[in-house]
Amino acid sequence: MDIDVLLQKTLQEGVEQLFGFTPGEAMLQLQQTRKEFEGDLTLVVFPMVKSARKSPAEVASALGTYLGAHAPEVAGFNVVNGFLNITLHDSIWLDLLRQAVEDENYGMKSTEDNAEVVMIEYSSPNTNKPLHLGHIRNNLLGFSLAEIMKGNGRKVVKTNIVNDRGIHICKSMVAWQQWGNGETPDNTGIKGDHLVGDFYVMFDKHYKEEVAALVEGGMTQEEAENQAPSLLAARELLRKWEAHDEETVALWKMMNGWVYRGFDATYRELGVDFDKIYYESETYLMGRNEVLRGLREGIFYRRDDGSVWADLTAEGLDHKVLLRSDGTSVYMTQDIGTAKMRFDDYPIGKMIYVVGNEQNYHFQVLSLLLDKLGYRWGRELYHFSYGMVELPSGKMKSREGTVVDADDLIADMVNVARKMGQELGKMEDMEAEEADKTYKMIALGALKYFILKVDPKKNMTFNPEESIDFNGNTGPFIQYTHARIMSVLRKARETGISFSPTFPQAMPLEAKEKEILKTISEYPAVVEEAAASYSPALLANYCYEIAREFNQFYHDHSILNEPDARKRNFRLVLSECVVKIMRSGMGMLGIEMPDRM
RNA sequence: GCCCUGGUAGCUCAAUUGGAUAGAGCAACGGCCUUCUAAGCCGUAGGUUAUGGGUUCGAUCCCCGUCCAGGGUACCA
Incomplete structure (x- = not known):
């Protein structure tokens, strides 16, 4: 956020003037003020206490006073235990809302012609059995990651390697x-x-x-x-x-x-798809050729029994077999061939493999082998290593029949959504076809959110005995918030109320309104961070946060019945902005938002 | 054996990457629909962050030990 940078600059000047030294970047980290304290941004002054040779409270209030005098955005400040809490003028937040509304793709980066090409491999099933819950996590993560990369201005190629x-x-x-x-x-x-x-x-x-x-x-x-x-x-x-x-x-x-x-x-x-599908039956021979080339060039070696190996002891790993003694290829051989074929086919800037963490070692080795074979991109491949889905009883085991089938699970979710929808009776006047579509949207929203809200790196537990919730921190909660807002916007249109992002200079904001504005301001940073840390979970949790805040606001304040036309206008703009962000954020999770539910 | 991960409320998950009194949801209990959708809102209760040390103004986060769980270490994928 620009305001961060601006204040940081003023703070730096302040420190120089008041205490006579130049603070490092790390000393001036501004963070969001916690809700239980008054203020918008907080500076932790502890890091500079020593150099300033003053008490934390003295440093904080001196800097606060300096800011008040030199930064016009600052409306006031307070000091609690060495934390300088800064309050900004409400007009700053209103400006921000206007910008967010006027930017069609708020939070997203547009894709330039020379943008980096990111290839994402995900799904990658064997063809001897149907997909299960583990594949679902893989597919959802892969698809979402692709959307997040697109949202950050990358060109994305979604790919699947089928082990056929x-x-x-x-x-x-x-x-x-x-x-x-x-x-x-x-x-x-x-x-x-x-x-x-x-x-x-x-x-x-x-x-x-x-x-x-x-x-x-x-x-x-x-x-x-x-x-x-x-x-x-x-x-x-x-x-x-x-x-x-x-x-x-x-x-x-x-x-x-x-x-x-x-x-x-x-x-x-x-709702997942691929731009290019590779089949191992078509890539394994190329892998074999690469290995044989490596053998000729002395990168690999052959044992007496005819098998071909790579010596990775210099890299702190072990010896790795690349061709069996009967000449047939192993998994690693195929992956080498697939990688080469892909880099021949596309101008890939970054290759991401969405594969479970049980294969960490495999990708460590693959990276080294490609590097040894002379491919500069070998070292740079990224293994998006996600955790397993476990049952309360432990790992899913096909021979014990505890595997949760993907199709069954989806069908169950749709049934639960339909039953719940019919009990609530909110969609009775909806066409049957549209109601079905909505139930499906909700069911998949629940399933996808349930899986994507968890940090991908961590193992997660799924209990098949209990169906996935539709209340609380769930996909349907966010979808419901969206449907509510859409309903309000619909009514506004029907009654001829128009609105636009022009606000009076001084308009006092309700606390809940300001909370939402602050959250809106964080969206671009969240989108960026989701890509930087490869984490759809950040977006999921953000969407929940903004939905929860909106529901609180919605409960306490009326939008359409607000007598003050300027406030009503502001609230409508605010609501529409929340809708836009929820669609954008949830869209990057592959979750659709219903207009009614 | 060796190498990685992880352990947070009864359960499922967070915690701005070292910051304030560790937060949400579910489950439990109690309130709120004559008012824009109650799949919602508000409240109560629930914690020695596995455990013992260390580093410092400050540790769920970093370091060391211990316990527990999972994964890897195949001429399986």
């Missing part, structure tokens, strides 16, 4: 071949990704039975696990796939096709 090849999909294929009875999404009515997931589970069940039977027959556990017929069949399919066996590839394509249609439906429900 490997032993996992072959397992589903084996199960379908042997026990599938020709089932398809069409003839069963089961969503494709779920159907393929069912076959994956079916494979596992048979596999375990086979292993048990083999152990019964005298084999050791390890032998049995390696020789179970199902597993041998899956490996055989993988081998055939890599050898481009026609029938295998056709089956692989068919089943992956089912999965993609399923994923697309889930993505559509979640």
Whole structure:
């Protein structure tokens, strides 16, 4: 905020004049005054007490007096325990509101032609099972991060790397071949990704039975696990796939096709999308080539068994395998290929990987390997490492059936939203179609906010027994505040009340009004900080804050029934500004705002 | 074993990056709809910030020890 800089300058002069030394930046940090104290901005004077050789109270009041005399914006000050609380003239806040209203994209930065291109990889599913709650967190974070980067003037390319090849999909294929009875999404009515997931589970069940039977027959556990017929069949399919066996590839394509249609439906429900999708089946060979090039150039080395390794001991890490002894590639190999392909395809300034924190080590290694291979961008890649979603009982485990399915969860949320909406009976005169749209908006608002309000770095807990709240610090609370304001603005229009951001010089502000104005003034800094610290949570918490403040104001003061026309005008402008900010902020979280609810 | 994370109200989460009396919501209890949407507002209660030390004007935040939880350390992804 400009006013910060202005006051800082005056404060610096003050310190020089009063105490005879030049204070460093760190000494003059202004912060928002806490609500329980009077004032708008606060200077902590402790850091300069020593140099000034005065008591904290003396330093504070001397500086306060100096400000009063030299900064016309300052209306007054008070000193509490070495904290200098500065009060600004109300006109400063009104000016600020006018600026916020007049700026169509208040808080956002426009995208220049030469803006940095940021590529964000997120979602990145395996094609052998449907998306679950963990993927939801990933998708929401990735999408929101992309919106936040756009809001900060970057060019963004959203990308997805689909892990469409490997032993996992072959397992589903084996199960379908042997026990599938020709089932398809069409003839069963089961969503494709779920159907393929069912076959994956079916494979596992048979596999375990086979292993048990083999152990019964005298084999050791390890032998049995390696020789179970199902597993041998899956490996055989993988081998055939890599050898481009026609029938295998056709089956692989068919089943992956089912999965993609399923994923697309889930993505559509979640409201996330991608500008460019990569498939590992199309990138892993390039990764292999890069590794072989590294081998030729002496960056990597080959062991006697034929496997290829990178020695990272000089970097404080270990040795890392890059090609198996049978020549097939591992996850890391594929990621190298994908990275190269992307940098060939786009003028990427910054590459962000939205991937869980369990892969911290993987990305540390990937970064080093790309660097060794001669790509300057290797070191600069950013692993957006987010925490896991846990159940009250601990981690979600697919084999224990505790995984929270994405589609089920969304459907449940919509049902809860509909039930609650019908109980409240507020949308009875709404068209059925529009009501449905609104219920969905609310359901997704609740889900998305629930997940995004948490610091991405931290693990979070989700309790499937209790449905996500719609009251309090929630998405629907903010949506509701928006709908309320829209209702007021609608009524104003209907009754022919117009309003504009011109305010009288001296108009006393109510405390709640001023709180909202202060919060409005913080918005640009929050948008910036959300990008700088990669945190949608900052925006989420900000939106809650401004909604809560507005509700308090709304409760205490009437807008349309305010007799003083100038005040009524101001309140309408204020309300509209809050709407604009909520749409903008929540929009960057991927949450839509209903006009009525 | 070694390397990362994390531990804040009964529960889910904050805390302006070292600042004032650690804040919200849920759950509990009590109030507020003849007035712009009560999915709201107000109040009560709830804390030795896991624990023991250290650094300083000041520590939830930085350093060291201990306990607990999670993750990583695969020719898995």
